[in-house]
Amino acid sequence: MLEVRDLRKEFxxxxxxxxxxxxxxxxGSLAVVGESGSGKTTCARIVTGLTKATSGTVVLNGSVQxxxxxxxxxxxxxxxxxxxxxxxxxxxxxxxxxxxxxxDLVGLDRALGEALPRxxxxxxxxxxxxxxxxxxxxxxxxxxxxxAALDVSIQAQILNLLVDAxxxxxxxYLFITHDLSVVRHVCEDVVVMSRGRxxxxxxxxxxxxxxxxxxxxxxxxxxxxxxxxxxxAVSRG
Amino acid sequence: MRRWLAPAVCVLVVLVALLAPWVAPYDPDALxxxxxxxxxxxxxxxxxxxxGRDLLSRLIHGARTSLAGPLIxxxxxxxxxxxxxxxxxxxxxxxxxxxxxxxxxxxxxxxxVLAITVAALFGSGxxxxxxxxxxxxxxxxxxxxxxxxxxxxxxxxxxxxxxQGFSAWHxxxxxxxxxxxxxxxxxxxxxxxxxxIDLASISFLGLGLQPPAADWGLMIANGQPSILxxxxxxxxxxAVAVVITxxxxxxxxxxxxxxxxxxxx
Numbered sequence: 001m002l003e004v005r006d007l008r009k010e011f012x013x014x015x016x017x018x019x020x021x022x023x024x025x026x027x028g029s030l031a032v033v034g035e036s037g038s039g040k041t042t043c044a045r046i047v048t049g050l051t052k053a054t055s056g057t058v059v060l061n062g063s064v065q066x067x068x069x070x071x072x073x074x075x076x077x078x079x080x081x082x083x084x085x086x087x088x089x090x091x092x093x094x095x096x097x098x099x100x101x102x103x104d105l106v107g108l109d110r111a112l113g114e115a116l117p118r119x120x121x122x123x124x125x126x127x128x129x130x131x132x133x134x135x136x137x138x139x140x141x142x143x144x145x146x147x148a149a150l151d152v153s154i155q156a157q158i159l160n161l162l163v164d165a166x167x168x169x170x171x172x173y174l175f176i177t178h179d180l181s182v183v184r185h186v187c188e189d190v191v192v193m194s195r196g197r198x199x200x201x202x203x204x205x206x207x208x209x210x211x212x213x214x215x216x217x218x219x220x221x222x223x224x225x226x227x228x229x230x231x232x233a234v235s236r237g
Numbered sequence: 238m239r240r241w242l243a244p245a246v247c248v249l250v251v252l253v254a255l256l257a258p259w260v261a262p263y264d265p266d267a268l269x270x271x272x273x274x275x276x277x278x279x280x281x282x283x284x285x286x287x288x289g290r291d292l293l294s295r296l297i298h299g300a301r302t303s304l305a306g307p308l309i310x311x312x313x314x315x316x317x318x319x320x321x322x323x324x325x326x327x328x329x330x331x332x333x334x335x336x337x338x339x340x341x342x343x344x345x346x347x348x349x350v351l352a353i354t355v356a357a358l359f360g361s362g363x364x365x366x367x368x369x370x371x372x373x374x375x376x377x378x379x380x381x382x383x384x385x386x387x388x389x390x391x392x393x394x395x396x397x398x399x400x401q402g403f404s405a406w407h408x409x410x411x412x413x414x415x416x417x418x419x420x421x422x423x424x425x426x427x428x429x430x431x432x433x434i435d436l437a438s439i440s441f442l443g444l445g446l447q448p449p450a451a452d453w454g455l456m457i458a459n460g461q462p463s464i465l466x467x468x469x470x471x472x473x474x475x476a477v478a479v480v481i482t483x484x485x486x487x488x489x490x491x492x493x494x495x496x497x498x499x500x501x502x
Contacts, residue, residue, distance in 0.1 A: 048400050066400045074393040076412050087411075088401055129397070136401065 001026040001172055002047065002064075002140055007056035009042050016042045018196040020056075024140065024189075029166065029173040031183040031204065033219065034193035043193075044144045044176045062139030069145035071125035075117040081128050082113035088135045102131040105168060107161055123154035127161065134169060142174045147182060159185045180208065180223045192216045243488035250482050254300035263291035265298040265451045274468045284470045287463050296474055299451040303479070306367050307432035311425040313371040318378030319421050323409055325379075326386035337383070340376045348373030349435045356444035363446055366439045370432060378424050385420050389413055419497040426490030430483040437479050453479050 002024040009017040017039040024030045032040045045051035047058055048066045068074040075084060085099045103110050106127040117125055126146065133141055143162070147155040163186060166173060175187050183190055183204055190207050192200040192215065200213040211217045253260060262282075269289030275281050283292035325336035348370060355369035389395070390413065398408050439445040440454025448459060453475040460471030 050396055050399065064400070066397065068393040068397060070393055074397050076394050076398075076416070078412075078415055091401060091403060132397070132401075 001028070001061050002174065003057075003059040004043070004047065005057045005059075007043060007046060007058070008054045009039070009046065009051065010054045015196055017046070017053075020193070020196070020198050022191045022198065022201065024172050024174055026061075026139065027166070027170045027172050028189065029175060029187040031175045031177060031187035031190040032193060033177055033180060033183060033190060035178060035219075037195075038193040039196040040176045040178075040193050041144055044142045044174065047140075047174060048142050060140065063136060064140045064142060065133035065136050065138040066142040066144060067126070067129050067133050067146045070149055071122050071129055072117075072149070074129050075125055075132075077117050080114050080116055081108070081120075084128065084132055085135055088132050092136045094135065094137070098135070102135055105134065105165060106131040107157075121154075122150050123158060126150060126158055130158075130161065130165065134165060134171065137169070138171060140172045140174060142176070144176045145178070146175075148177065148179065155182070162186050180219060184208065192219065243485045243492070246481060246485035247489055250300060250485070251304065253297055254304045257298045257301055261291075261294040261297040263294040265290060265295040266449055267291070274463070274466070277470070283474050284468070286460070286471050287466075287468075292471055292474055295451040295456060295471075296453070296478055299453045299456055299475065300478070300482075302363060302446060302450065303433065303437070303453040303482070306363065306370075306436040307429045309367050310371045310374055310432040310436070311428045313368075314374035314378050314428065315421055315425045317371075318375045318424075319382050319414070319417065321375065321379045322382035323386045323413055323417070325383050326390045327405060327409060327413075333383075333387075336379075340380050340383070343373075343376040344380065346373070348377070349438060352435060352439055353442065353444060356439055361444045361447060366436060366445050370435055370439075374428055374432065378421075378428060381424055382417065382421060385417055386413060389416055419493070423490055423494040423497060426486060426493060430487040430490070433479065433483050433486075 004023065005021045007017050007020040008015070020039070020043055022030060022032070032043060034040045042051060044066070046053045047060070048064050050066075079087070081103070082099055085102055086096055089096055089098055099113065100110055103113065108124060108127050108131065112120065112124065117128070120128065130146075146162075147158050150158060159182060162173070165171065166186075173186065175183070177183060187204050189202065190204045191198055192207065192213065194215045200207055200211065200216045207216060208220055211220055267290060269285065272281075272285055272289040273287055275285040275289070277284050281291050281293065283296065286292055286295070321336060321340075325333040351373045352366050352369040356366045359365050395408060395412070398412060436445060437454030437457065440452050441458045443458065446452040446455050448455065456475035457472045457479075460469065460473075460475065463469065463471055
């Protein structure tokens with residue numbers, strides 16, 4: 001459904017993405033993980049058309065939408081929830097009556113339709129952003145660190161919502177994150193990026209439990225879990 | 238100072254200007270040479286000028302041109318300035334660089350000097366100084382608006398709208414402009430006070446409206462000979478009118494500015 005081949009992006013001579021390839025099946029869910037500056041967000045922006053690649057190809061069957069990291073700034077502060085969704089539905093020639101369904105889909109009380117972003121919590125705003133992205137009925141949803149700005153308890157809610165929304169709509173996810181604990185929750189496949197390159201790719205279970213690449217091993221070791229010793233992760237890094 | 242005072246003064250001045258023919262006790266141009274330099278009395282609350290015209294009536298009628306001039310200046314400069322600023326912020330790159338340098342150059346010209354020069358070259362009156370001053374105000378407003386538009390344009394919601402497939406027109410007109418409108422209003426309100434002082438200065442120099450028009454700047458100038466004759470009312474009354482109006486509008490503008498600065502997020 002999405003096939004990215006040999007993507008390369010230079011910013012004024014600095015190579016941000018270097019020969020990256022991956023694919024997402026229809027209805028599938030692929031995580032792209034890596035540290036800040038590994039080029040994963042640049043890949044997401046190229047897929048959605050916000051950034052032009054220096055070279056390489058992106059083949060996409062169907063439409064793509066995006067959910068951004070910062071729910072505090074990704075909504076127009078003057079627009080009510082309903083106004084925001086109505087604008088998008090009208091643009092994609094969809095029926096306004098779907099506003100209610102969309103709010104249900106993302107677990108937002110319909111009474112919040114008239115609320116402005118400043119009246120909503122971060123989690124609620126991100127639900128609006130997801131509803132707005134799903135309003136266009138895209139085949140692929142790019143989630144760029146979509147839960148990174150939220151509290152951990154809210155993160156879990158949003159991740160559950162994403163799992164449910166995928167089951168309900170059949171949309172595919174390209175999930176950009178630096179947080180491996182999030183990956184297990186939502187994705188089947190994972191691509192690990194470091195310094196603009198793909199260092200490892202495969203099913204989430206295999207990559208996280210039996211990582212081949214040293215960088216992936218360090219990434220996995222740096223996730224806090226029971227019995228975790230911070231110094232071990234640091235000393236290996 | 239009480240919170241309602243400045244807005245009340247603004248409303249009062251505007252109402253007086255709009256209703257001038259009905260609230261002015263006399264025809265502002267009616268000559269009564271036998272009654273020249275009349276003192277302050279119940280019949281002439283501010284006295285009369287050297288030609289026996291009622292000063293209060295002239296002051297009231299003068300509010301019309303004195304307010305209309307700055308209003309046109311800020312509307313024209315605001316519209317052009319905002320358009321330039323939003324286009325520059327939207328397109329970015331070399332276009333933005335070009336616009337910014339052009340604004341820097343224009344900014345280096347003192348607006349008042351530009352307006353005086355243009356009025357001296359193309360003739361005095363109402364229109365020429367107003368047009369010249371509008372041009373002079375464009376870079377002032379455009380510079381502030383460009384910085385704000387650039388900040389606004391880089392917020393993620395604009396990218397979200399782009400990914401949705403909305404056109405640049407739609408995003409600029411339906412999202413950027415309404416979000417920048419409060420700041421534009423504040424800029425226009427601040428500019429209004431400056432424009433009023435500048436236009437009064439131009440009238441004072443004899444390059445704006447010509448006698449016998451009733452205009453505050455012109456009244457200050459025309460009252461000068463009377464001051465020597467011992468009748469300073471005309472100049473003082475007109476000057477006080479300018480000062481009070483400018484202070485009131487600027488105070489309201491600053492209050493708007495504080496209110497909207499907390500509304501960015």
